[in-house]
Amino acid sequence: MPDTAPPVFTHREILQVFSGVALAMLMAAMDQTIVATALPTMASEFGGLDLLPWVVTAYLLASTATTPIYGKLSDLYGRKRVLQVAILLFLAGSVLCTAAQSMTQMIVFRGIQGLGGGGLMSLAFTIIGDVVAPRERGRYQGMIGGVFALASVAGPLLGGVFTETIGWHWIFLINLPLGAAALVMTHRALDRLPAGRAKPRIDLLGAALLAGAVTSLLVVATRGGGPGFGWTSSGCLGLAGLGAVLLAVFLWHERRTEEPILPMHLFRLPVVAIANPVVAVSAMVLFAGIVFLPLHLQLVQGAGATASGLLLLPLVLGMTLGSVGCGRLIARTGRYKTFPLVGLTLAAAMYLVLGLLPAIAGDGLWSTLVLVPLGMGLGLVMPVMTVAVQNAVAQRDLGAATASVGFFRSLGGSVGVALFGAVFNTAVSGELESAGLSGRAVLEHGAAALNGLPAEARAGVTATLERGFATLFLLAAALAVVAFALTLFLREVPLRSAAAGREPPGKDQPAGAA
Numbered sequence: 001m002p003d004t005a006p007p008v009f010t011h012r013e014i015l016q017v018f019s020g021v022a023l024a025m026l027m028a029a030m031d032q033t034i035v036a037t038a039l040p041t042m043a044s045e046f047g048g049l050d051l052l053p054w055v056v057t058a059y060l061l062a063s064t065a066t067t068p069i070y071g072k073l074s075d076l077y078g079r080k081r082v083l084q085v086a087i088l089l090f091l092a093g094s095v096l097c098t099a100a101q102s103m104t105q106m107i108v109f110r111g112i113q114g115l116g117g118g119g120l121m122s123l124a125f126t127i128i129g130d131v132v133a134p135r136e137r138g139r140y141q142g143m144i145g146g147v148f149a150l151a152s153v154a155g156p157l158l159g160g161v162f163t164e165t166i167g168w169h170w171i172f173l174i175n176l177p178l179g180a181a182a183l184v185m186t187h188r189a190l191d192r193l194p195a196g197r198a199k200p201r202i203d204l205l206g207a208a209l210l211a212g213a214v215t216s217l218l219v220v221a222t223r224g225g226g227p228g229f230g231w232t233s234s235g236c237l238g239l240a241g242l243g244a245v246l247l248a249v250f251l252w253h254e255r256r257t258e259e260p261i262l263p264m265h266l267f268r269l270p271v272v273a274i275a276n277p278v279v280a281v282s283a284m285v286l287f288a289g290i291v292f293l294p295l296h297l298q299l300v301q302g303a304g305a306t307a308s309g310l311l312l313l314p315l316v317l318g319m320t321l322g323s324v325g326c327g328r329l330i331a332r333t334g335r336y337k338t339f340p341l342v343g344l345t346l347a348a349a350m351y352l353v354l355g356l357l358p359a360i361a362g363d364g365l366w367s368t369l370v371l372v373p374l375g376m377g378l379g380l381v382m383p384v385m386t387v388a389v390q391n392a393v394a395q396r397d398l399g400a401a402t403a404s405v406g407f408f409r410s411l412g413g414s415v416g417v418a419l420f421g422a423v424f425n426t427a428v429s430g431e432l433e434s435a436g437l438s439g440r441a442v443l444e445h446g447a448a449a450l451n452g453l454p455a456e457a458r459a460g461v462t463a464t465l466e467r468g469f470a471t472l473f474l475l476a477a478a479l480a481v482v483a484f485a486l487t488l489f490l491r492e493v494p495l496r497s498a499a500a501g502r503e504p505p506g507k508d509q510p511a512g513a514a
Helices: 011-033 036-046 049-077 078-098 101-131 134-164 174-189 202-221 234-254 265-266 270-299 304-310 313-333 340-355 360-362 364-379 384-391 396-433 440-452 456-485
Strands: none
Touching: 011 036, 011 134, 011 360, 011 456, 036 049, 036 101, 036 134, 036 360, 049 101, 049 202, 078 101, 078 174, 078 270, 078 313, 101 134, 101 384, 101 396, 101 440, 134 270, 134 313, 134 360, 134 364, 134 384, 202 234, 202 396, 265 270, 265 396, 270 340, 270 364, 270 384, 270 396, 270 440, 304 456, 313 340, 313 384, 340 360, 340 364, 340 384, 340 456, 360 364, 360 456, 364 384, 384 396, 384 456, 396 440, 440 456
16 A cells, blocks of 8 residues: 655644644653652552552553554554543543552552553654654654653652652642643644544454563563562563563464554564664663662762752753754754764763762762763664654554654663663672662662661661662663664665655745655
């Protein structure tokens, strides 16, 4: 079936679309980090300390499992309708979280919120792909990368401020005005996008198999090794086996169904086959900074939740400069492969510095000299891979292909956090046992885990934790090298200046679409 060329959008219309989807993505990106700082307060109010990690895990499972499903649904039913459903689900989950009366309710409501969050980021990138030509796309997706960077640090910062002042409920209530604005701004702006295919067929079995496989494997990755769920326990091994079987059946089914959730033919394209693994490994590298640098500052440097967020502003600045700058250079040159190679080199070098000199993260000047280039390096990777994948696929598969990038980003981030946590736990738990602690407990409860320590024991514990974080940062440097090696195999396909089958517009014509 030939692709139907989407309408051409003016620069003003593109900005209207961009503003709406950027707000939607801001909600999703910020929600991944804003909740963490409020968890100890929730635990003290609701009880159920053992259930605390599931507040984060429930959102993670729901959002990761549904990301590729949203991409396919947007190809079948149109971007506007599916995005608005995702926003409404996310807002409904936010309201329910505000009204939660127990830890169990909070976990269930966070899962509902995740069902909406799974579509927000992938659809934001997909919609930009609909309205902007590939060569110009990096400029806008670079700005979305800047939004993600801002949200990654604003989340912990706002979470700390709200929890310490007006109450943890506001970490969810803040989504309501943002979501309402996103709905209003995208309502008219997305009217001109294609409404979807006639008589679409939904691969319900594929969606169920994928959700089951991802949920099983992520529960093993994120909760494996914990109390009552050790790596060799029957429950952990059984769930891992179930996830592997469901994944195998899903892959078999997707090759035979008419409208697969994750079309297997996409992975026969060299760009897609390389870009998605690069995204997964790069997400591991990214989350080493976003998740573990604030913990390092709080546990080792003694910074509060708000102060640790402020200390990470250089990382945000670097990520914004990197993503926006490379987007503009891609638009100017039409080339993209060099940027992730440079970015991963920078990231590996800066993580190496943090691994060898972990105390530098708490020093204002030296921290800035390390975190700005680290952020720039990370900002040069993700937007480029999205542009490369979108440029390589047909219009009918744009949503599914873009969602595959989002899926591998979420999967890589989730597995990366679990991997770093396991390495950290192995590195420090032996020495922490005398203080009645474990690396896992410290990562899950943060500075609250150290509150009961006598003063004479705290110095030794802090030194042990610093060595653990050093090991973690060195692992992040090694993973950046792995991502660099994979990127060497990325094929650079010339970026189109307009939609397939169209000539680029003249100076006075509307901006190109893809």
